Amino acid sequence: MILIQENHSTPIVSMCAYFKGGIRHENQSQNGITNFTQKVLLKGTEQFNAEEFAFRTEAIGSSMVTFTDKDAFGAHTSVLSKHLEQAFELFLDAIFHPTFPTEEAEKERQMILAEIEEGRDEIYSLCLELCDKTLFKDHPYRLPIKGEPETLSALGRDDLVGWHQKWYHPNNLIFSIVGDVQAERIAEKAFNYFEKIPKGKLPKFVAPTENIHGKREGAIELEKRQLAIALGFLAPPAADDSRFTFEVLNGVLSGMGSRLFIELRDKKGLAYSVGSRYEPVLDYGIMKTFMGTAANQEKAAKEGLIEELMKLRDFDVQEEELLRTKRFLVGLYEIGRQKNYTQAMRYARYEMLGLGWRVANLYPKKIESVEVGQIRELAVRYLDPENFSCAVVRPVKSSLEVSPSKT
Amino acid sequence: MEDKSPSLLTSEVVCDELPNGIKVLVKQVYPARVANFGVWVRVGAVNETDRVAGISHFIEHMLFKGTEKRPVGQIAKEIHGCGGYTNAFTDYECTCYWVVLPSKYLDVALDIHIDAFLHSTFDEVELQKECQVILEELKMYQDRPDAYSFEKLMTLAYKKHPYGRPIIGSEQTLRQMTRKDLLEYLHEHYYAENMFITLIGDIEPTRAIRKIKNAFKGIPRKTVQRTPLPVEPAQTEFRKERLSGDIARSYLNMAFHVPEATHEDLHALKVLATILGEGRSSRLSQTLREKEQLVDYAQAGVFAQQHPGFFYLSFMLEELNMEKVENGAWREIKKLQDQLVLPDELLKAQNMTESDYIFSQETVEGQGRNLGNYEMLGDYSLGEKLIKKIFAVTPHDIQRAAQKYFTRNNCSEIEYRRAEN
Numbered sequence: 001m002i003l004i005q006e007n008h009s010t011p012i013v014s015m016c017a018y019f020k021g022g023i024r025h026e027n028q029s030q031n032g033i034t035n036f037t038q039k040v041l042l043k044g045t046e047q048f049n050a051e052e053f054a055f056r057t058e059a060i061g062s063s064m065v066t067f068t069d070k071d072a073f074g075a076h077t078s079v080l081s082k083h084l085e086q087a088f089e090l091f092l093d094a095i096f097h098p099t100f101p102t103e104e105a106e107k108e109r110q111m112i113l114a115e116i117e118e119g120r121d122e123i124y125s126l127c128l129e130l131c132d133k134t135l136f137k138d139h140p141y142r143l144p145i146k147g148e149p150e151t152l153s154a155l156g157r158d159d160l161v162g163w164h165q166k167w168y169h170p171n172n173l174i175f176s177i178v179g180d181v182q183a184e185r186i187a188e189k190a191f192n193y194f195e196k197i198p199k200g201k202l203p204k205f206v207a208p209t210e211n212i213h214g215k216r217e218g219a220i221e222l223e224k225r226q227l228a229i230a231l232g233f234l235a236p237p238a239a240d241d242s243r244f245t246f247e248v249l250n251g252v253l254s255g256m257g258s259r260l261f262i263e264l265r266d267k268k269g270l271a272y273s274v275g276s277r278y279e280p281v282l283d284y285g286i287m288k289t290f291m292g293t294a295a296n297q298e299k300a301a302k303e304g305l306i307e308e309l310m311k312l313r314d315f316d317v318q319e320e321e322l323l324r325t326k327r328f329l330v331g332l333y334e335i336g337r338q339k340n341y342t343q344a345m346r347y348a349r350y351e352m353l354g355l356g357w358r359v360a361n362l363y364p365k366k367i368e369s370v371e372v373g374q375i376r377e378l379a380v381r382y383l384d385p386e387n388f389s390c391a392v393v394r395p396v397k398s399s400l401e402v403s404p405s406k407t
Numbered sequence: 408m409e410d411k412s413p414s415l416l417t418s419e420v421v422c423d424e425l426p427n428g429i430k431v432l433v434k435q436v437y438p439a440r441v442a443n444f445g446v447w448v449r450v451g452a453v454n455e456t457d458r459v460a461g462i463s464h465f466i467e468h469m470l471f472k473g474t475e476k477r478p479v480g481q482i483a484k485e486i487h488g489c490g491g492y493t494n495a496f497t498d499y500e501c502t503c504y505w506v507v508l509p510s511k512y513l514d515v516a517l518d519i520h521i522d523a524f525l526h527s528t529f530d531e532v533e534l535q536k537e538c539q540v541i542l543e544e545l546k547m548y549q550d551r552p553d554a555y556s557f558e559k560l561m562t563l564a565y566k567k568h569p570y571g572r573p574i575i576g577s578e579q580t581l582r583q584m585t586r587k588d589l590l591e592y593l594h595e596h597y598y599a600e601n602m603f604i605t606l607i608g609d610i611e612p613t614r615a616i617r618k619i620k621n622a623f624k625g626i627p628r629k630t631v632q633r634t635p636l637p638v639e640p641a642q643t644e645f646r647k648e649r650l651s652g653d654i655a656r657s658y659l660n661m662a663f664h665v666p667e668a669t670h671e672d673l674h675a676l677k678v679l680a681t682i683l684g685e686g687r688s689s690r691l692s693q694t695l696r697e698k699e700q701l702v703d704y705a706q707a708g709v710f711a712q713q714h715p716g717f718f719y720l721s722f723m724l725e726e727l728n729m730e731k732v733e734n735g736a737w738r739e740i741k742k743l744q745d746q747l748v749l750p751d752e753l754l755k756a757q758n759m760t761e762s763d764y765i766f767s768q769e770t771v772e773g774q775g776r777n778l779g780n781y782e783m784l785g786d787y788s789l790g791e792k793l794i795k796k797i798f799a800v801t802p803h804d805i806q807r808a809a810q811k812y813f814t815r816n817n818c819s820e821i822e823y824r825r826a827e828n
Contacts, residue, residue, distance in 0.1 A: 061762025223653030257487030262480035269536030324488035331490020
């Protein structure tokens with residue numbers, strides 16, 4: 001599928017290659033393989049070795065970024081339109097014609113291992129990752145994107161090549177381009193390019209059923225000064241009818257004008273960072289509320305987050321607040337539309353989800369149609385006080401008195 | 408610059424001055440249905456004394472924390488209700504309050520900002536709560552070894568100039584800060600001639616300026632003799648500090664003093680930073696990451712503001728590679744001093760700088776930030792001019808800059824090592 005939108009307001013073009021796949025299709029023993037494959041894509045093509053590829057990409061002022069998510073993976077790049085011809089070839093060659101040199105794969109493995117280790121210093125992302133791990137017992141959504149040191153160490157070049165053959169097919173690709181392009185010209189170029197690449201057979205997938213029973217807890221102790229806490233709930237999956245209503249529910253809790261920010265930061269002074277995140281992914285949606293706070297405020301933080309969530313179950317959101325939240329979400333959507341990259345990713349994602357790319361443009365209407373009672377209904381259904389996960393990264397006592405020392 | 412994209416050019420900016428002296432920069436950008444409105448105050452961490460270190464940032468937090476007619480949380484709620492969001496940042500030389508929202512709600516943005524500037528309550532109880540919030544922000548940065556070691560690098564490099572003092576202040580100064588301190592500082596620095604406004608979006612400039620004039624007429628004028636800042640004496644010997652902590656990876660940061668942002672040498676230094684440490688193809692990434700596998704990342708950049716800044720190199724690495732990485736960095740520096748950069752490498756760096764600048768102009772927020780940052784340096788159109796000058800940099804300019812600034816006596820180094828358990 002190729003999606004092209006012309007936008008000549010700036011001389012910028014963004015390209016996005018979006019594939020179904022990602023963590024959803026990994027298992028414990030090869031966890032991290034998608035991310036690993038993605039990293040080595042940039043380390044040499046049939047035409048250029050890693051160094052030449054990096055130089056040529058940056059010589060036209062562009063950079064290619066790969067990503068791995070829970071239900072998708074891919075790459076994107078932005079470039080000035082005067083360099084589009086070169087960027088187009090480099091971008092697609094890396095995706096469809098990588099060589100996976102053994103030496104480069106080994107280097108990237110070491111880099112990913114270092115990134116995993118570095119993750120210990122990022123308590124917020126560590127806590128959110130722990131929250132997924134605690135929330136899901138059976139589903140691969142529990143697995144970390146980068147994998148674990150043991151699983152990464154067991155993956156070799158052949159595994160990456162095999163993974164590439166399994167997933168990187170034109171019939172699994174949504175290729176979206178937004179920006180200063182001539183649609184017909186770039187479409188022809190893309191068709192010609194993809195015509196030469198064979199189609200593949202995509203693996204079938206049956207999602208394990210995940211039932212949350214009871215409260216699950218996960219904790220890590222580190223020598224840090226702050227405590228991070230996250231509460232996780234299952235939520236509507238991405239293609240569910242109630243997905244946009246849940247986005248509004250989440251909107252009531254997220255952002256600087258939201259309940260969490262005003263009640264827990266502004267009024268109680270509990271945190272600097274506080275918020276809520278809804279990830280509408282394919283099999284299950286995930287909602288996480290989180291906070292960074294002082295070590296002695298764990299109880300107050302948890303109670304505060306739960307209290308705000310429960311208010312959504314117990315009371316209807318007032319019309320005024322609903323209107324404000326809807327406007328906020330639609331406004332954010334409009335603000336995001338300024339970037340070709342954001343728009344290219346939105347089109348590709350809605351298409352991959354099976355909702356169709358047009359939904360990206362219908363987002364304001366979907367949000368505006370949400371009604372008061374629907375939010376409470378969803379809160380009652382999903383925000384169950386007896387069934388959720390709680391992840392905490394807490395400082396060990398000694399780190400509260402001791403800051404980094406001079407040696 | 409691409410001729411076909413007038414929406415990116417600063418020649419489209421309409422510049423005016425309010426009767427009270429506030430400068431206004433307005434630019435109409437047609438395709439966007441949103442607008443970015445920013446109020447820039449020429450006060451930041453450099454204007455503070457040691458006793459009230461962090462006060463500029465504290466005021467930034469308090470200014471949106473309630474006014475006589477808007478209780479706590481009301482400002483953010485109103486902006487949300489318009490479909491936008493508001494935020495602020497404090498830098499060494501400025502404090503900026505900005506909002507991005509659908510253009511049709513410009514009046515709301517104006518009303519909220521003028522209310523915050525003239526009628527914020529600085530309520531005693533709210534002040535204590537916000538102090539806790541800032542302390543959490545401080546701890547958050549201290550928990551990040553990259554941010555912490557960079558802060559320590561600045562403290563090591565600047566012995567007299569206030570760039571050596573963290574913007575956020577310290578736990579001690581924050582806890583001691585009183586309402587009286589905040590109000591005195593506010594009255595001292597928040598006056599018309601010390602502010603300017605940026606507005607980018609789907610707005611008609613003449614009408615918008617009229618509205619701004621009307622809204623901001625109440626900001627008082629004031630004639631102020633600015634106290635000159637302490638001058639940082641030339642560094643005469645190599646400085647190094649070693650820190651250790653329970654961190655996952657180790658960090659090496661190096662700084663070399665360079666002139667202020669508007670100095671001619673900055674163009675060559677900017678290109679040098681790109682060649683050395685921006686992107687996968689940069690020299691430090693290729694040698695220390697890709698070939699020798701000594702670092703997780705290698706970066707270079709220039710901290711360039713109104714006063715003499717610094718060129719920096721930053722590395723994340725495994726602790727046992729510290730010496731090898733340091734030697735490797737000096738080896739790459741020496742190559743730049745001894746050999747001329749080849750034309751294709753120079754062109755790559757120039758193209759990267761041009762692209763980065765144009766990418767940063769893609770949104771109204773980005774354009775607002777660029778206009779404001781360059782206006783802080785004295786000329787809002789400086790960004791475009793800089794790109795032209797970047798393309799005029801020659802291999803000899805780069806070599807000269809490397810020889811002039813990358814000396815051992817001009818270098819400060821922070822090693823932040825993972826402690827042995």
